[in-house]
Amino acid sequence: MTSQADFHHSLAGPAPPAGLSLALQGLWWDAKGDWQQAHRCAQDQDDATGAAVHAFLHRSEGDLANAGYWYTRAGRAMPKATLEQEWQALVAELLPGPA
Numbered sequence: 001m002t003s004q005a006d007f008h009h010s011l012a013g014p015a016p017p018a019g020l021s022l023a024l025q026g027l028w029w030d031a032k033g034d035w036q037q038a039h040r041c042a043q044d045q046d047d048a049t050g051a052a053v054h055a056f057l058h059r060s061e062g063d064l065a066n067a068g069y070w071y072t073r074a075g076r077a078m079p080k081a082t083l084e085q086e087w088q089a090l091v092a093e094l095l096p097g098p099a
Contacts, residue, residue, distance in 0.1 A: 010028070023041070027094070042054040054070040055070030055073075
């Protein structure tokens, strides 16, 4: 997968496309409304990128204390952006192909 447009189109399918990082799979599952699967994916990517998606997921569920912990692990501040804006920014960061 090389573009954000491809990523967005893939959301019509039943499962994330092969080759996505666990963090991107987490964002994919989040967009599909499966928070638990999204969380599993983010948790299984044990690096700053996984922590950033993990933080976003806890922020999206309203658990700001837990989100703050994961933003710190990711080396980021909790964003002031909306959840949709943060989701879009994470996809753009992790899959920086053409929109």
